[in-house]
Structures are given as C-alpha cells and as structure tokens.
Amino acid sequence: MADTNICPKFERALSIINKRWTGLIIFQLLTGSQRFCNIESGIGISGRVLSERLKDLEKEGIVKRTVYDETPVRIEYSLTEKGKALEPVLREMRNWSDQWVTTDKHEVM
Incomplete structure (x- = not known):
C-alpha cells in the first residue's frame, strides 16, 4: 500500500507560498529588484499586507531587502x-x- 502522507517539506513549501498575495509578490519580483511602492502598485496590495509578506519572505530567505x-x-x-x-x-x-481557470467563479471548464 502506498504511503499517502504528504511530505512535511512539501507541506511546508505550500504553507509558505499559499499565504495570500505571496505568489503574486514573488511573481512581481521575477522581473528584478523593485521598490516597495512599485510592488504595491504593481499588484494592488495594501501597504500593511505587503510589508508583512515581505518580512515573511525575507525571514524565509526568499526575498532580500537592500538599503542604499x-x-x-x-x-x-x-x-x-x-x-x-x-x-x-x-x-x-x-x-x-x-x-x-476562469475568472467567472460559476463557470466550469
């Protein structure tokens, strides 16, 4: 019988990326370094939430913050x-x- 438990590392990876806005923040940064206001306006996120997510991502070693x-x-x-x-x-x-995926929540493909 196959082991049906989810690998703890996979589960942890999903929990990191699954936080609201996190995937979009990472996707936005794929184009290169950006200032806070560019990220904020680029994805339409509130400043408070963006600040929290960037701190989380920095703590996880996914995002680097550079102060000039x-x-x-x-x-x-x-x-x-x-x-x-x-x-x-x-x-x-x-x-x-x-x-x-459709943007209409009622439509099924």
Whole structure:
C-alpha cells in the first residue's frame, strides 16, 4: 500500500507560498529588484499586507531587502537564489491557470 502522507517539506513549501498575495509578490519580483511602492502598485496590495509578506519572505530567505545609503534612503527588494528557484513553478502555475481557470467563479471548464 502506498504511503499517502504528504511530505512535511512539501507541506511546508505550500504553507509558505499559499499565504495570500505571496505568489503574486514573488511573481512581481521575477522581473528584478523593485521598490516597495512599485510592488504595491504593481499588484494592488495594501501597504500593511505587503510589508508583512515581505518580512515573511525575507525571514524565509526568499526575498532580500537592500538599503542604499542615499538621501532619501532607497530600499529595494529582490529575490534570492532560493526565490528565483520558484520561477519555473510559478510559470507552470500560470500556464495551468491560463488553460484551466476562469475568472467567472460559476463557470466550469
């Protein structure tokens, strides 16, 4: 009989990416380093939630926060190698959603 338990690492990975807005933040950063306001306006997320998610992603080692010693101070966010490694996963999710997901919640393909 096959083991039907989900691998703890897989479950942990899903819990990281499954937080609301997290996948979109990572996807937005795939284009390169961005300032907070660019991420915020690019995906239409509130500043409070974006700040929380960026802190979570930084703690997980997925996002890097760089502070430039300028006046005014400039802060940019970028993906680490760990974060960049999510690109094929997110691109495949986008391909799958393009084929199978509708924006109308009542429509079934």
